Amino acid sequence: LTPACFKHSLHPAFFPFQTLxxxxxxxxxxPVCSxPVCSxPVCSxPLCSxPVCSxPVCSxPVCSxPVCSxPLCSxPVCSxPVCSxPLCSxPVCSxPVCSxPVCSHLSCPxxxxxxxxxTFCQLEDEAAFTCSADCTIRRWDVLTGQCxxxxxxxxxxxxxxxxxxxxxxxxSYDRTARVWSLDKGQISREFxxxxxxxxxxxYSAPWDLPSAPCVEEAVAGGLLVTGSTxxxxxxxxxxxxxxxxxxxxxxxxxxxLVLDTPGHTAFTGSTDATIRAWDILSGEQLRVFREHQGSVxxxxxxxxxxxxxxxxxxxxxxxxxxxxxxxxxTAHRRNVSALKYHAGTLFTGSGDACARAFDAQxxxxxxxxxxxxxxxxxxxxxxxxxxxxxxxxxxxxWDVRGLRGAPRPPPxxxxxxxxxxNKVPGEKLQVTVSAVKSSSSRCREKHLLxxxxxxxxxxxxx
Numbered sequence: 263l264t265p266a267c268f269k270h271s272l273h274p275a276f277f278p279f280q281t282l283x284x285x286x287x288x289x290x291x292x293p294v295c296s297x298p299v300c301s302x303p304v305c306s307x308p309l310c311s312x313p314v315c316s317x318p319v320c321s322x323p324v325c326s327x328p329v330c331s332x333p334l335c336s337x338p339v340c341s342x343p344v345c346s347x348p349l350c351s352x353p354v355c356s357x358p359v360c361s362x363p364v365c366s367h368l369s370c371p372x373x374x375x376x377x378x379x380x381t382f383c384q385l386e387d388e389a390a391f392t393c394s395a396d397c398t399i400r401r402w403d404v405l406t407g408q409c410x411x412x413x414x415x416x417x418x419x420x421x422x423x424x425x426x427x428x429x430x431x432x433x434s435y436d437r438t439a440r441v442w443s444l445d446k447g448q449i450s451r452e453f454x455x456x457x458x459x460x461x462x463x464x465y466s467a468p469w470d471l472p473s474a475p476c477v478e479e480a481v482a483g484g485l486l487v488t489g490s491t492x493x494x495x496x497x498x499x500x501x502x503x504x505x506x507x508x509x510x511x512x513x514x515x516x517x518x519l520v521l522d523t524p525g526h527t528a529f530t531g532s533t534d535a536t537i538r539a540w541d542i543l544s545g546e547q548l549r550v551f552r553e554h555q556g557s558v559x560x561x562x563x564x565x566x567x568x569x570x571x572x573x574x575x576x577x578x579x580x581x582x583x584x585x586x587x588x589x590x591x592t593a594h595r596r597n598v599s600a601l602k603y604h605a606g607t608l609f610t611g612s613g614d615a616c617a618r619a620f621d622a623q624x625x626x627x628x629x630x631x632x633x634x635x636x637x638x639x640x641x642x643x644x645x646x647x648x649x650x651x652x653x654x655x656x657x658x659x660w661d662v663r664g665l666r667g668a669p670r671p672p673p674x675x676x677x678x679x680x681x682x683x684n685k686v687p688g689e690k691l692q693v694t695v696s697a698v699k700s701s702s703s704r705c706r707e708k709h710l711l712x713x714x715x716x717x718x719x720x721x722x723x724x
Contacts, residue, residue: 375409376400386425393420399432399442413442415449426465429500431486433460439488441500451503458492462519465500466542470523487528487542489516495530497542507545511538520563522582529568529582531558537570539585549585553578562601562608564622569608571598577610579622589625593618596637604643607665611638617650619665628665633658 378395418435483501514533556573596613
């Protein structure tokens with residue numbers, strides 16, 4: 263469960279909601295804009311028709327103000343990487359009047375941790391990698407919370423990171439993606455070509471790609487696929503840094519993507535409410551999935567099915583090979599922000615602060631998990647325990663045994679050992695959980711948090 267193990271959960275600015283219902287617009291203010299006339303998920307210009315910004319004076323990747331010096335704010339008085347306007351009601355604002363749960367880190371400076379909110383985290387062996395709005399990536403020891411390495415080079419918010427093939431990949435608002443040496447912390451390659459922020463990314467290793475002579479040289483180091491708010495996805499040759507293909511077709515920002523590596527196919531979701539399938543070797547658009555009525559925020563690929571979560575409050579199941587929608591999952595009261603398939607059950611996270619479990623075959627709603635107070639950003643399942651991380655700062659553990667009608671056994675222990683797909687000793691993690699639960703001491707990962715300690719709750723019954 264990537265973001266909430268060590269830091270506050272994922273920033274909601276990374277789920278740009280283009281299609282919101284009227285009551286949502288009142289309760290869920292734009293994550294990066296404080297203007298009362300803002301109708302765009304990222305831009306406050308009343309003339310804005312672009313998913314990021316179409317102002318004729320815009321020189322910032324995500325801002326329409328001619329005087330803006332911040333990558334995310336259009337206020338002429340902005341000095342915060344998100345927004346410090348005194349009128350700001352955004353949940354990610356550092357305004358002195360802000361009461362947001364993610365502002366407190368600004369008053370907890372430390373040389374050991376990030377200096378701004380964490381946008382993403384990945385666990386790899388016995389280390390955790392985090393990226394942040396402070397433009398850095400950090401590597402941490404999961405047992406001690408010690409920062410082992412700082413990767414510097416990006417000049418704006420780092421959105422996503424991916425550890426694969428003994429390399430670290432990153433994407434940023436500075437319009438670049440980069441590959442780093444894991445051990446030395448140095449940039450091995452920079453990928454330039456996007457005209458706006460780079461958001462999702464995925465990697466296809468060389469052994470997953472065809473071995474035909476015509477493509478062997480191009481894919482020798484594998485292929486990196488990136489999506490951007492410029493409306494395109496790009497396929498990069500990792501070995502050379504050259505752009506192999508540009509995938510054009512979306513009319514809005516590309517928010518999410520998944521790779522079907524055996525079929526060298528990429529699926530991208532966008533604010534234009536479509537999903538598109540691409541051949542990443544030829545760049546050909548294979549098919550378009552069109553039935554959503556709002557931005558496609560998250561994707562999950564399971565066998566030959568693609569699941570998509572959207573701002574239209576639904577999840578749809580598609581046949582990956584044809585683009586036919588075979589099932590729709592409803593019951594969400596807000597946008598669908600996270601998806602996870604496990605053992606015949608589809609788990610969803612939503613902006614209504616609830617997680618839900620659906621029978622993946624019938625679409626029947628099996629259970630609703632209530633307890634969070636803000637948007638659920640990510641979901642993971644290990645064994646019979648569901649982990650949910652929210653922007654409210656809590657990581658919650660839920661007993662999901664008995665979802666198919668079997669008798670419910672005793673709830674699991676508080677150990678987080680199942681959370682890690684590595685060799686971390688479970689007993690050491692239990693000590694960490696005790697530290698988190700203690701009201702008189704901080705979590706052992708406090709230097710990652712730089713704010714209130716992560717709340718780890720005992721498993722809830724729904």
